[in-house]
Amino acid sequence: MTALEASGTGTGPATDAKASVAGSTPVTPAAFNPRRDRRRKWFEIAIFVGPALLIFLVFVIFPMIMAARYSLYKWDSRQPFELAEFIGFDNYTRALMGGTDPETKEIFWKAYAEPFWNAVGNNAQIIALSMLIQLPIAMIIALVLNRKFPGRSSVRLIIFAPYVLSEVVAGLMWLMLLDPRGPVTEMLAAIGISDPAGGWLEDPQAGFWTFFFIVSWKYIGLAIILFLAGLSGVPPELQEAASIDGASWWQVQWRINIPLIGPTVRVWAFLSIIGSIQLFDMAWVLNKGGSTGQYSTIATLMVDIGTQRNDGGYASALAIIMFIFSMVAAITYMTLVMRRDNGARAGKGA
Amino acid sequence: MATAVKDDTTRKAGKSRARTRLGGDSSIYVTIFVALIAVGLTLGPILFLGLGGFRTNGQIASDPTGLPDPWVWENYRNILTGSTFWEFTLNSAIISIATTAGVVLFGTMAAYPLARYSFRGREGVFLMFTAGLMFPLTVAIFPLFLLLQDLGLGGMWGLIIPQIAFALPVTVIIMRPFLAALPDELEEASFMDGLTRVGFFFRMVIPLARPGMVTVGVLAFLGSWNAYLLPLVMLTGRDAPTTLPLGVTQFQGQNAANFAGIMAYTFLAMIPALVFFLMMEKRIVDGLSGAVKG
Numbered sequence: 146m147t148a149l150e151a152s153g154t155g156t157g158p159a160t161d162a163k164a165s166v167a168g169s170t171p172v173t174p175a176a177f178n179p180r181r182d183r184r185r186k187w188f189e190i191a192i193f194v195g196p197a198l199l200i201f202l203v204f205v206i207f208p209m210i211m212a213a214r215y216s217l218y219k220w221d222s223r224q225p226f227e228l229a230e231f232i233g234f235d236n237y238t239r240a241l242m243g244g245t246d247p248e249t250k251e252i253f254w255k256a257y258a259e260p261f262w263n264a265v266g267n268n269a270q271i272i273a274l275s276m277l278i279q280l281p282i283a284m285i286i287a288l289v290l291n292r293k294f295p296g297r298s299s300v301r302l303i304i305f306a307p308y309v310l311s312e313v314v315a316g317l318m319w320l321m322l323l324d325p326r327g328p329v330t331e332m333l334a335a336i337g338i339s340d341p342a343g344g345w346l347e348d349p350q351a352g353f354w355t356f357f358f359i360v361s362w363k364y365i366g367l368a369i370i371l372f373l374a375g376l377s378g379v380p381p382e383l384q385e386a387a388s389i390d391g392a393s394w395w396q397v398q399w400r401i402n403i404p405l406i407g408p409t410v411r412v413w414a415f416l417s418i419i420g421s422i423q424l425f426d427m428a429w430v431l432n433k434g435g436s437t438g439q440y441s442t443i444a445t446l447m448v449d450i451g452t453q454r455n456d457g458g459y460a461s462a463l464a465i466i467m468f469i470f471s472m473v474a475a476i477t478y479m480t481l482v483m484r485r486d487n488g489a490r491a492g493k494g495a
Numbered sequence: 496m497a498t499a500v501k502d503d504t505t506r507k508a509g510k511s512r513a514r515t516r517l518g519g520d521s522s523i524y525v526t527i528f529v530a531l532i533a534v535g536l537t538l539g540p541i542l543f544l545g546l547g548g549f550r551t552n553g554q555i556a557s558d559p560t561g562l563p564d565p566w567v568w569e570n571y572r573n574i575l576t577g578s579t580f581w582e583f584t585l586n587s588a589i590i591s592i593a594t595t596a597g598v599v600l601f602g603t604m605a606a607y608p609l610a611r612y613s614f615r616g617r618e619g620v621f622l623m624f625t626a627g628l629m630f631p632l633t634v635a636i637f638p639l640f641l642l643l644q645d646l647g648l649g650g651m652w653g654l655i656i657p658q659i660a661f662a663l664p665v666t667v668i669i670m671r672p673f674l675a676a677l678p679d680e681l682e683e684a685s686f687m688d689g690l691t692r693v694g695f696f697f698r699m700v701i702p703l704a705r706p707g708m709v710t711v712g713v714l715a716f717l718g719s720w721n722a723y724l725l726p727l728v729m730l731t732g733r734d735a736p737t738t739l740p741l742g743v744t745q746f747q748g749q750n751a752a753n754f755a756g757i758m759a760y761t762f763l764a765m766i767p768a769l770v771f772f773l774m775m776e777k778r779i780v781d782g783l784s785g786a787v788k789g
Contacts, residue, residue, distance in 0.1 A: 166566065166702055169586050170673065185616070186612065186614070186692075188614055189548070189608070189612075189692055189693060190608045190614055192604075192693075193605060193607050193608045193696070194604070194605045194608055194620060195599045195606045196604065196605075197624075197663050197667070198605065198665065199602040199619065199744065200621075200623065200656065200659055200660045201627060201663050201664075202659070203642075203662055204639065204642070204656060204657045204659075204660035205627050205630050205635065205660050205661060205663075205664075206623075206627075206630075207638075208638035208639040208642055209630050209634065209635050209638075209644070211638035211641075212634060212635055212637065212638045214616070215637070215638065222637070226604055226641075234772045238520055258773070270754035285529075286529060286533055289525060289526050289529045289530075290526060290530060290533075292523075292526060294523055294526050295527075296531065297530075301532075302773075302776055303534050303537050303538055304533050304534065305772075305776070305779075306538075306541075306772060307537060307771070308539060308771060309717060309721075309768050309771070309772040310721075310765055310768055310769070311720070311722075311723065311740045311764075311768065311781065312721070312723065312745060313721070313740035313741075313743060314740065314743060314761050314764045314765050314768075317655055317743055317744070317757070317761045318540060318541070318761050318765075320548065320747075321710065321754065321758050321761065322540055322544065323543065324756075326555070326556065326559060327559060328543050328547065328555075328560045329560045330559070331538070331559035331560045332559075332560050335560070343659060347615045351699045362536070362537075362540070366537070367783070370761055370780055370783070371531075371783065374780065377522065378536060385759075394522065411503035416654070419609075423631050423634075425723075425724055426723040426724065426740075429723075429724075429727075430744060431722070432753070444633050444780060447633075448622070448636070448724070449636050449730075452728075457637060460637055461637060461638070464633075464635070464636070465634070465639070467633070467634055468629070468630065468634045471629050471634075472629050473629065474594035475628070477628050488764050492672070
């Protein structure tokens with residue numbers, strides 16, 4: 146029942162969009178019998194696009210719309226949705242500022258807003274640290290490795306390997322290694338870096354940094370490989386010409402290589418930001434965001450509330466907030482960066 | 496005369512090569528040094544994990560950083576002779592292969608008219624798929640779970656179909672320019688030879704688009720193989736199959752004290768993905784940088 150209703154609502158935007166591009170003139174090549182041909186064409190289009198469109202509308206668009214709807218209700222998700230009570234934007238105001246009711250504000254601030262802002266802060270810190278720490282490290286490694294040396298292809302292969310592992314196994318691996326009795330903890334202690342009071346992961350302060358380290362271990366290979374792919378597209382003549390003119394290695398990198406792989410860097414930054422907003426698996430596997438939420442993310446908070454507290458409405462509000470963050474990132478990226486890169490490409494006369 | 500010119504150019508080439516290596520022959524050691532550190536930081540933890548699986552819990556407790564002494568095969572043998580590890584791996588394999596097949600088939604089919612037909616609403620449909628990139632599965636997980644329950648979609652299909660749906664946007668986005676780039680002459684010639692558009696799709700597009708299909712397929716496979724949230728949520732609801740990532744966390748939960756066992760299990764769970772990566776490395780990298788450029 147709900148599914149039918151769903152695909153109905155889901156088609157809405159599509160038909161709107163259809164109308165908006167009605168101006169583009171349809172061209173029908175090789176038309177012998179125009180009418181029959183046109184009907185046949187639409188039939189073919191339906192056959193080709195239909196399955197994908199149907200699956201997409203039912204399993205992507207419809208759940209998104211339902212998430213938006215649920216987020217406006219007070220709903221114990223163990224009960225059928227019919228029993229839910231419409232509360233407008235209360236779930237959102239609770240997350241953002243502990244609700245609007247002065248009487249409950251203090252309690253709700255502690256219960257809703259505090260964990261929410263803690264998670265948002267962690268997501269934001271991961272984004273910022275990716276740009277400030279992962280990016281420069283990956284860039285330096287890529288620039289240094291961007292030359293011929295013995296074993297080059299194996300080195301690239303190995304550096305990229307963690308990216309293909311699941312966050313689950315990568316997370317569990319580090320959980321073992323960084324256990325208070327684990328080998329890496331012991332090794333670090335042997336060279337004078339003793340683990341913090343609560344352990345590498347559970348310490349309220351150090352836990353976040355350990356988490357960031359693990360995320361970086363898994364994902365920095367992607368940055369390096371993308372940057373290397375970008376660097377291989379820089380014409381070697383440019384670098385040669387610059388060094389003949391007496392530019393130092395650093396000057397060549399700084400003036401030629403880094404600016405020329407700008408588009409690649411921006412794309413990586415976008416992927417990294419979107420990934421950071423939606424980070425879930427790793428934080429959940431380590432310890433559901435940490436016992437004091439030291440590395441909780443919006444997604445872990447959402448799943449925690451949805452499955453442990455069965456607050457379907459509030460969990461959905463968090464989902465929508467997460468979606469809004471992703472959308473803002475995507476739209477900012479598209480308007481700022483793509484216009485610039487495409488403009489540059491068009492300028493080259495491609 | 497000719498030789499003199501040649502000499503001159505070779506000398507110049509030699510000189511410029513020397514200049515490019517500026518900072519010169521010693522800088523290769525910097526490169527190798529950085530490469531070694533990067534490789535060590537990447538492989539070190541994985542080796543530690545694998546070696547830990549060859550030790551007993553007693554060995555690990557008394558000397559966490561030591562090598563296996565003696566080497567113990569028991570942890571690995573127990574896992575590999577038990578049924579659950581293989582069962583989970585098989586589940587993951589079936590789900591990932593089915594997801595990949597569905598994504599590649601439906602995605603390429605959808606991309607074909609979007610690339611090569613002109614019709615009203617074409618850009619609108621494409622835009623909608625593009626917008627799908629902003630809807631990650633994480634955001635839709637609870638409504639999706641309820642929807643699957645309402646539809647009675649459990650078991651493997653409850654994982655395969657949503658994973659296909661969420662992988663479609665990136666597939667359509669990569670495949671559309673790929674299919675649009677096929678030369679028009681090819682299409683005209685095929686129509687001249689009496690091939691219909693449907694015939695053209697099956698006889699010409701699919702064979703020619705194979706590189707693109709492999710690329711999107713590899714990405715879809717990895718995504719499905721590594722998926723965690725959907726199997727996790729589905730498992731709590733109905734008897735969904737346990738996939739390998741879930742299996743590892745289950746084993747860890749049930750054997751919390753068996754440090755060496757967890758290490759062995761986690762290490763074994765890494766191997767299929769690493770083997771797949773070794774086989775498909777070029778495709779994965781091309782796919783990612785292709786997706787990035789496209």
